[in-house]
Amino acid sequence: MGKEREESLKAAVLHMPGEAPRFEEFPEPTPEQGEVLVRVKAAPLTNLSKMRANGTPQFPVVCGVNGVGLLEDGTRVYCGGCRPPYGMMAERAIVSRSECIPVPDEIDDLTAAALPNAALASWLALVFRAQFQPGESVFILGATGVSGKLAILVARQLGAERVVAAGRNQAILATLTDLGADAVISLNQSDQTLTEMVANEAAHHPCDIILDFLWGHPAEVVMGALTRPAFQGEASRIRFVSIGEMAGSTASIPAAVLRSCGLEISGSGGGSIAREAIYDTFPQIFALAAQGKLRMDIDPVPLAEVENAWQSQDTPGRRLVFLP
Known part of the structure; x- marks a missing residue:
């Protein structure tokens, strides 16, 4: 029966x-x-x-x-x-x-259930929206959240030369160099101090890609920090990819920011990437997880x-x- x-x-x-x-x-x-x-x-x-x-x-x-x-x-x-x-x-x-x-058998149920959603956020943004190339530098805005922490590992596995992590949670920030961040920046400071820190980082280590999980005011400050004086030569290209809006759904961006630097703004999500491309990414994420290279x-x-x-x-x- x-x-x-x-x-x-x-x-x-x-x-x-x-x-x-x-x-x-x-x-x-x-x-x-x-x-x-x-x-x-x-x-x-x-x-x-x-x-x-x-x-x-x-x-x-x-x-x-x-x-x-x-x-x-x-x-x-x-x-x-x-x-x-x-x-x-x-x-x-x-x-x-x-x-x-x-x-894969090497991945436990908990990891297999939790990892894809969080890992896809940065993987899709880097590969399909920012057209990331090995050797480029990545700045992660909102790096102390689940997806932000994983973005550090994803960027490293894709071949990032330098990874900078910015976030609010001080306890988690202190652990991010162990995950692979070269530098960390606290968002728990005045706009002026944060602007100076981001500008200093950009001056000494030009950034290729910014992955933004926050939007809102933090995004305004970071983009404003990239503003340069006029006639300083051709600006390097900076791809700013919006992934989330944990700090607000709107951001005020002065037009001068776009005119004074090589900033290019785009978004990454289910509406901007083909379904087939998303599903083709799962085996790559699982393969890295099976090797212990992606974890959470x-x-x-x-x-x-x-x-x-x-x-x-x-x-x-x-x-x-x-x-x-």
Whole structure:
């Protein structure tokens, strides 16, 4: 006799936008054409997960954009693309077959679930938006967050000659040279002092690429620090790539900044890079993780504790991952 199908599962279920999901029963999903059922092993709590959950047009909904699970044949995959109202923060999920990516045996479930989202942020920005070349220098604005810390490792693995990390969390800043940063700059100082430090760095070590996870006022100060006096010769090219907006969704940029230096501003995200290019990057990230060259700090939490964990303050520089 075949295995009897379950009628329900335990999941992180959100009933209203702005609330925290609750750990409760939810109807078992039935795969449709092109979909497969996965037994979820781990699912990360990311900003994207929260935004997607609160922005859904229907409730109740299961939270979780991506994660790691087992197919019916035992293959372990990183996956996402759940059809609403289903999500990855559940015992089981339905996902698009085309979005299942095999996970190397050398990577544990927690790392496999948490790493891709954070690593892709800087990898895609560097490779596809900034057209990074080995030997170039990278300035990371917002380097004390989860994705910012990982950006240091990504830049090094891609061949960056120099990496400068700027952020607010002093305790984490003190650890970033161990990750591979050549210099660190604290954002916890006056605009004048920060401007002087960034300008001094640019004068002695010209920067090729700025990866910005913050936007808002920090971006204004850093870009303003790049302003040069007129007629100082041709300015070197600086590619400023906006990845996040943790410090604000708007920034005021004086026109003089753009006229006085070789600043080029672009953004990196799901709307600016082809889907195929994104999925082609996963095997490269997993290969480096399997070698221990990409790593991150992770806090595992039972999915049953999702309501409290969802509302708690994030531990700086660490990713929370739910275990069903």
